[in-house]
Amino acid sequence: MSASDRDAPGVAAPRPSMRLPEAGLALAGAAALVLAAWAVPWLKFVLTIALAKGVAVLGILLLLRAGQVSFGHSMFLAVGAYTVAFLAPAVPEALLLLPLGALLGGLLGLVIGLFIVRYRDIFFSMLNLALSMVLYSLLEKLYDLTKGTDGIRVSALTFAGAVPDRETQEWVMFGLALALALGFGLLVRAYLASPMGRALAGIKTRETRLEFMGVSARRVLLFAYVFSAVMGGAAGTLVAMTTRHVTPQLAYWTSSGELVFIAILGGAGSALGPFLGATAFELVRVYAAAAVADAWQMILGGVLLLVILFAPGGLWGMLTSRLRGRA
Amino acid sequence: MSASDHRRAEAAGDPDRPREATRAPLLSARGLRLAFGGVKAADGIDLDVMPGEFLAIIGPNGAGKTTFINMTTGYLRPQAGSIDYDGQPILGLSPRAIVKRGIGRSFQLPQLFSEHTVLENAALAIAAHAGLWSPLTPLLRPRYREEAMALLDRFGLAPLAEARADALNEGARKLADIAMAAALQPRLLLMDEPTSGVAATEKMGIVETLVRVLRDTGVTAVFVEHDMEVVERFADRVAVWSQGRIAALGPPEQVLNDPAVLRDVIGIEPAHHA
Ligand SMILES: Nc1ncnc2c1ncn2[C@@H]1O[C@H](COP(=O)(O)OP(=O)(O)OP(=O)(O)O)[C@@H](O)[C@H]1O
Ligand SMILES: [Mg+2]
Numbered sequence: 001m002s003a004s005d006r007d008a009p010g011v012a013a014p015r016p017s018m019r020l021p022e023a024g025l026a027l028a029g030a031a032a033l034v035l036a037a038w039a040v041p042w043l044k045f046v047l048t049i050a051l052a053k054g055v056a057v058l059g060i061l062l063l064l065r066a067g068q069v070s071f072g073h074s075m076f077l078a079v080g081a082y083t084v085a086f087l088a089p090a091v092p093e094a095l096l097l098l099p100l101g102a103l104l105g106g107l108l109g110l111v112i113g114l115f116i117v118r119y120r121d122i123f124f125s126m127l128n129l130a131l132s133m134v135l136y137s138l139l140e141k142l143y144d145l146t147k148g149t150d151g152i153r154v155s156a157l158t159f160a161g162a163v164p165d166r167e168t169q170e171w172v173m174f175g176l177a178l179a180l181a182l183g184f185g186l187l188v189r190a191y192l193a194s195p196m197g198r199a200l201a202g203i204k205t206r207e208t209r210l211e212f213m214g215v216s217a218r219r220v221l222l223f224a225y226v227f228s229a230v231m232g233g234a235a236g237t238l239v240a241m242t243t244r245h246v247t248p249q250l251a252y253w254t255s256s257g258e259l260v261f262i263a264i265l266g267g268a269g270s271a272l273g274p275f276l277g278a279t280a281f282e283l284v285r286v287y288a289a290a291a292v293a294d295a296w297q298m299i300l301g302g303v304l305l306l307v308i309l310f311a312p313g314g315l316w317g318m319l320t321s322r323l324r325g326r327a
Numbered sequence: 328m329s330a331s332d333h334r335r336a337e338a339a340g341d342p343d344r345p346r347e348a349t350r351a352p353l354l355s356a357r358g359l360r361l362a363f364g365g366v367k368a369a370d371g372i373d374l375d376v377m378p379g380e381f382l383a384i385i386g387p388n389g390a391g392k393t394t395f396i397n398m399t400t401g402y403l404r405p406q407a408g409s410i411d412y413d414g415q416p417i418l419g420l421s422p423r424a425i426v427k428r429g430i431g432r433s434f435q436l437p438q439l440f441s442e443h444t445v446l447e448n449a450a451l452a453i454a455a456h457a458g459l460w461s462p463l464t465p466l467l468r469p470r471y472r473e474e475a476m477a478l479l480d481r482f483g484l485a486p487l488a489e490a491r492a493d494a495l496n497e498g499a500r501k502l503a504d505i506a507m508a509a510a511l512q513p514r515l516l517l518m519d520e521p522t523s524g525v526a527a528t529e530k531m532g533i534v535e536t537l538v539r540v541l542r543d544t545g546v547t548a549v550f551v552e553h554d555m556e557v558v559e560r561f562a563d564r565v566a567v568w569s570q571g572r573i574a575a576l577g578p579p580e581q582v583l584n585d586p587a588v589l590r591d592v593i594g595i596e597p598a599h600h601a
Pocket of ligand 2: 392435
């Protein structure tokens with residue numbers, strides 16, 4: 001009996017072999033964002049924030065692949081944002097602050113990760129939440145350092161040594177956010193297809209098997225956790241540089257919940273999901289807030305409910321099933 | 328079954344071959360004890376597994392067969408006793424450390440990455456063994472893809488490479504599970520009921536494939552088996568488990584014809600297999 005003369009026994013469903021042109025979709029999406037930012041100038045700000053949050057949500061997506069939900073991930077965003085706020089007076093260079101915020105986010109991720117990757121499921125979620133609330137309280141209570149809930153105004157920044165006018169600076173921030181979104185998107189995509197990324201997804205289904213392959217599931221999860229913290233930190237610097245005002249609210253648990261919300265809204269099936277989700281989230285927020293004032297949370301809640309009930313793959317899932325249906 | 332007869336002679340320690348007498352066991356368990364509450368899952372297990380042999384473990388449900396595998400692979404820690412592998416104590420080591428020393432296992436309930444394809448499952452095991460964890464190069468890079476396909480091909484699983492693991496039937500899942508263990512190139516492979524749940528028509532074919540692969544690579548195998556025909560044809564020695572103890576141990580023709588073993592332990596009438 002050889003491999004070829006034995007029938008394939010009992011296969012329920014072959015895997016769809018069609019590959020979606022993710023790269024093409026990403027470029028088309030980027031072009032659409034640029035066009036929108038150009039056509040409606042005040043959207044530049046909204047879209048920059050959306051891209052920044054999308055980068056942070058990429059981190060949530062990584063952990064979701066391992067079946068873990070972090071309800072405290074905005075703490076890394078806060079680290080990046082406060083890095084900018086604290087250091088801008090001394091080091092006004094945005095292109096230095098950005099990697100520094102990412103690095104500090106990653107360092108905190110490493111310290112927390114070393115301990116948190118021992119836990120799974122509800123314990124993992126809640127420990128993240130608890131730690132983020134510790135950070136929130138520190139930011140709120142250490143008034144002398146942080147100005148408490150008033151927050152810190154980000155002082156003037158330079159970009160590669162230059163001090164652009166307001167309009168140019170908005171474009172620069174938008175461009176930076178877009179570049180980081182594309183860059184981290186590519187990295188995440190490559191990572192998820194690598195042995196590490198596939199092992200990460202294995203934590204969700206068969207952690208014992210990983211151990212019996214000689215692989216430390218904790219180390220696999222730690223790598224993903226630190227990676228996600230780096231992206232959180234980078235996103236935080238973008239948010240601080242764009243909004244020019246940093247408050248402890250960034251670390252509050254509702255901000256973390258928002259990231260998880262966006263992850264589910266966008267869908268965890270692709271690195272494009274977080275950006276679809278974040279863009280939709282921010283646009284709905286802006287337009288719904290303008291239309292019905294205080295009811296925008298209700299509208300977003302309704303949208304999420306519909307997504308969970310009818311499109312568990314999120315916006316990305318809806319998009320791909322449409323594209324597949326047409327192909 | 329000349330190959331198997333040969334092995335049998337080797338494992339039994341043929342007196343005409345003096346080298347055999349001094350050969351050290353690959354695995355050596357002494358006085359293993361483990362109780363779960365009042366249940367004695369291991370009640371003084373002594374067992375030597377010789378290099379190159381195929382040792383079958385038989386015995387009724389709940390006799391402690393899986394518990395023995397779990398203790399040997401570091402998944403459960405016995406309350407007393409010792410386990411030496413290749414002359415070194417391995418008790419107290421983690422499953423990961425034990426795997427790295429060369430003991431592999433497959434599972435009574437296959438442990439596959441259910442959302443991955445069969446090919447990805449195999450490639451992950453190969454990558455794990457190679458220790459290559461670059462986070463940016465694809466798992467299914469040509470080298471791993473080829474190696475994984477070759478592995479699947481040896482186990483007759485190549486046609487299922489692109490299927491999701493959770494879409495396989497029981498027999499294919501068992502084989503894939505064993506293939507993943509084999510990918511780590513263990514010297515000792517512990518298989519927990521490799522043929523249970525496999526359709527009767529497929530069973531012998533699967534076992535033949537399996538035995539050929541393992542013999543080719545010189546793996547020492549311990550396997551829990553309920554099918555006496557499989558045991559008779561492929562085992563060099565049989566250990567009969569009963570209530571946490573080894574009730575009988577020897578070549579299959581001897582053990583499987585022992586009326587006491589048949590009646591009291593296996594629970595079948597001697598006439599059936601005489
Ligand atoms: N982790 C555990 N906790 C509690 N009891 C256990 C545990 N593992 C095994 N046991 C008990 O120990 C005894 C031996 O179990 P084991 O799984 O080793 O039997 P087995 O010989 O493999 O049986 P089967 O043929 O059904 O697989 C059983 O009574 C079982 O219920
Ligand atoms: Mg068992």
